[in-house]
Amino acid sequence: MSKRKEKVRIADQEQLSPGIFSLWLETPMAEEVKPGQFVGVYPKDASRLLLRPISICDVNENRTRMRLVYRAGGAGTKELSTYRSGEELEILGPLGNGYDIEAIRGKKTLLLGGGIGIPPMLYLARELDQAGVAATVILGYADSKTFLREEFDRLYPTYIATMDGSLGTKGTVIDALNENMVFADLACACGPMPMLKAVKEFAKDAGMKAYISLEERMACGVGACLGCVTKTTAVDEHTHVNNTRVCTEGPVFEASEVEL
Amino acid sequence: MNLAVNFAGVELKNPVMNASGTFGSGQEYAELTDLNRLGAVVTKGVAATPWEGNPTPRVTEVYGGMLNAIGLQNPGVDVFIERDLAFLAGYDTRVIVNVCGHTVEEYCEVVEKLNGTSADMYEINVSCPNVKAGALAFGQDAKVLEQTTKAIKAVAAKPVIMKLSPNVTSIREMALAAEAGGADAISLINTLIGMKIDIERRRFVLANKTGGFSGPAVKPVAVRMVYEASHAVKIPVIGMGGIATAEDAVEFLLAGAKAVAVGTMNFVEPRTMEKVVEGIEAYMERQGMKDISEIRMD
Numbered sequence: 001m002s003k004r005k006e007k008v009r010i011a012d013q014e015q016l017s018p019g020i021f022s023l024w025l026e027t028p029m030a031e032e033v034k035p036g037q038f039v040g041v042y043p044k045d046a047s048r049l050l051l052r053p054i055s056i057c058d059v060n061e062n063r064t065r066m067r068l069v070y071r072a073g074g075a076g077t078k079e080l081s082t083y084r085s086g087e088e089l090e091i092l093g094p095l096g097n098g099y100d101i102e103a104i105r106g107k108k109t110l111l112l113g114g115g116i117g118i119p120p121m122l123y124l125a126r127e128l129d130q131a132g133v134a135a136t137v138i139l140g141y142a143d144s145k146t147f148l149r150e151e152f153d154r155l156y157p158t159y160i161a162t163m164d165g166s167l168g169t170k171g172t173v174i175d176a177l178n179e180n181m182v183f184a185d186l187a188c189a190c191g192p193m194p195m196l197k198a199v200k201e202f203a204k205d206a207g208m209k210a211y212i213s214l215e216e217r218m219a220c221g222v223g224a225c226l227g228c229v230t231k232t233t234a235v236d237e238h239t240h241v242n243n244t245r246v247c248t249e250g251p252v253f254e255a256s257e258v259e260l
Numbered sequence: 261m262n263l264a265v266n267f268a269g270v271e272l273k274n275p276v277m278n279a280s281g282t283f284g285s286g287q288e289y290a291e292l293t294d295l296n297r298l299g300a301v302v303t304k305g306v307a308a309t310p311w312e313g314n315p316t317p318r319v320t321e322v323y324g325g326m327l328n329a330i331g332l333q334n335p336g337v338d339v340f341i342e343r344d345l346a347f348l349a350g351y352d353t354r355v356i357v358n359v360c361g362h363t364v365e366e367y368c369e370v371v372e373k374l375n376g377t378s379a380d381m382y383e384i385n386v387s388c389p390n391v392k393a394g395a396l397a398f399g400q401d402a403k404v405l406e407q408t409t410k411a412i413k414a415v416a417a418k419p420v421i422m423k424l425s426p427n428v429t430s431i432r433e434m435a436l437a438a439e440a441g442g443a444d445a446i447s448l449i450n451t452l453i454g455m456k457i458d459i460e461r462r463r464f465v466l467a468n469k470t471g472g473f474s475g476p477a478v479k480p481v482a483v484r485m486v487y488e489a490s491h492a493v494k495i496p497v498i499g500m501g502g503i504a505t506a507e508d509a510v511e512f513l514l515a516g517a518k519a520v521a522v523g524t525m526n527f528v529e530p531r532t533m534e535k536v537v538e539g540i541e542a543y544m545e546r547q548g549m550k551d552i553s554e555i556r557m558d
């Protein structure tokens with residue numbers, strides 16, 4: 001499981017919905033990555049130095065390819081979206097802790113994904129399915145321009161929420177959760193901060209364990225710069241203060257352990 | 261071909277090291293690059309007690325570089341000695357411990373605790389732009405810098421490198437003040453104070469508003485300052501600021517540095533320092549040089 005910087009070949013890149021891209025990379029890293037882990041993708045334009053952290057969205061069946069699904073928002077990800085199959089990219093990985101499937105095994109699980117937090121939940125759903133875990137998926141989108149929805153549908157019962165009400169429940173994943181009265185022992189969530197805060201509250205009220213995947217600005221991705229910290233309820237073992245490194249101890253945390 | 265240098269009395273197998281704060285304690289990069297290839301590992305700033313650092317966002321990218329406002333988060337010197345120094349003792353490289361503090365007494369306390377350890381040298385960060393309680397003041401007033409250096413030298417059992425801030429009017433004056441205070445060496449540049457504003461959200465990108473600017477974009481400023489400082493003093497200089505390649509490193513050596521440090525580029529390519537060592541060898545080969553000391557301008 002050692003981290004490394006690798007030159008990888010793009011096997012395929014396509015647009016899933018406006019501004020959302022799906023990128024398949026050919027890499028031996030696919031053999032070992034866990035759901036919830038991420039890689040750092042380096043822009044080629046030398047004026048853009050820092051890695052872009054992108055979660056593993058999926059891995060192909062014989063584990064030779066790894067999929068990233070991302071929003072082309074800023075300069076670096078827009079540049080990334082221009083590359084085609086056959087071209088090479090530099091990535092650093094595997095990064096982060098990822099989900100502990102053993103801690104989830106046997107528990108009725110809720111998978112919550114909001115916006116660009118949806119992609120990592122797909123790989124998690126696939127691995128949980130393999131582990132025989134019973135789960136329900138709720139995905140939150142801005143509008144009817146959804147992505148990856150059918151792939152979740154194939155694995156687990158999947159509910160949708162849209163902010164504009166054009167599909168499924170009008171509102172957030174929490175609104176969809178309340179509307180559909182889904183009961184579970186445990187929740188796994190990735191999405192924007194307001195959603196994660198709501199999931200944390202919901203889980204606390206329901207006396208349910210929740211694993212949430214956090215996002216923070218990163219420079220090194222490997223725990224060296226201390227750029228990516230998040231506040232913790234207890235003194236962290238590595239830093240010896242009340243914060244912890246999202247890139248190393250995270251990005252997946254038990255909700256009760258972090259202050260959002 | 262000889263790359264070894266005697267730096268302030270300490271033998272370095274080559275003059276290439278990392279810049280403090282960009283390499284953790286070395287441990288974080290040990291699986292990505294070979295620490296044994298480095299002249300020295302410079303550890304992240306350590307204080308007498310654990311520091312929380314600044315709120316996030318702490319880092320962002322700018323054209324050809326980055327801004328950081330980490331705020332010198334560190335676990336405190338006791339944990340550092342037990343964990344980080346112990347780890348580095350397993351490698352064949354020198355260890356330079358970067359020290360930070362709010363007061364002269366705090367710097368001295370850390371140095372005294374390190375005296376009996378495997379640390380080879382101290383680098384005193386009197387120039388971090390992200391800490392409010394005044395560390396920058398130590399490095400921005402020549403008189404204060406000289407006194408601070410004296411006080412630290414009085415308790416230090418290992419060579420002391422004073423790390424200078426570029427955010428001053430005259431870098432010569434600061435270099436001379438460090439030398440007058442008894443410093444064994446100086447290193448520069450620390451980061452330049454920068455700022456980035458998110459025009460859509462109409463907010464500062466960093467929670468701290470300002471952050472230290474580093475990376476390839478700062479190199480010309482750094483080369484100039486290293487040139488000025490190293491020609492003002494007799495003590496040796498570690499040059500840094502934007503080094504990405506062996507050619508960049510050679511430029512600093514020609515400007516007058518005796519050793520060089522790679523900072524931000526470690527984040528981009530963890531093997532940068534190894535490549536710099538290899539590239540310096542290739543440069544010496546094509547210049548027909550036998551010893552690293554021949555890399556100088558006449």
Ligand SMILES: Cc1cc2nc3c(=O)[nH]c(=O)nc-3n(C[C@H](O)[C@H](O)[C@H](O)COP(=O)(O)OP(=O)(O)OC[C@H]3O[C@@H](n4cnc5c(N)ncnc54)[C@H](O)[C@@H]3O)c2cc1C
Pocket residue numbers: 038050051052053054055056069070071072073074075076077078116119120214215216217218251320321
């Ligand atoms: C652990 C983790 C996993 C992620 N997984 C995904 C994913 O699967 N799909 C996806 O679309 N996005 C994901 N993101 C967010 C993604 O990293 C940012 O959208 C991306 O870095 C923005 O880069 P840019 O070139 O578009 O923007 P620019 O404006 O050019 O970025 C400038 C700098 O800011 C950083 N930055 C900007 N926005 C963010 C952000 N939201 N989070 C962290 N850094 C940011 C960039 O990395 C870069 O260093 C993830 C973030 C983290 C921390």
Ligand SMILES: Cc1cc2nc3c(=O)[nH]c(=O)nc-3n(C[C@H](O)[C@H](O)[C@H](O)COP(=O)(O)O)c2cc1C
Pocket residue numbers: 219225279280281282304305328330332358384385388423448449450451472473474475476478500501502503521522523524525
């Ligand atoms: C994320 C980050 C953290 C840093 N932390 C420290 C530090 O703890 N102590 C210090 O003396 N300098 C610190 N620096 C400054 C660097 O050591 C170096 O002086 C500066 O970044 C210029 O070199 P570069 O352009 O190669 O990065 C830090 C720089 C960065 C980017």
Ligand code: FES
Pocket residue numbers: 217218219220221222223224225226227228229245246247248
């Ligand atoms: S990104 Fe550097 S410590 Fe996490």
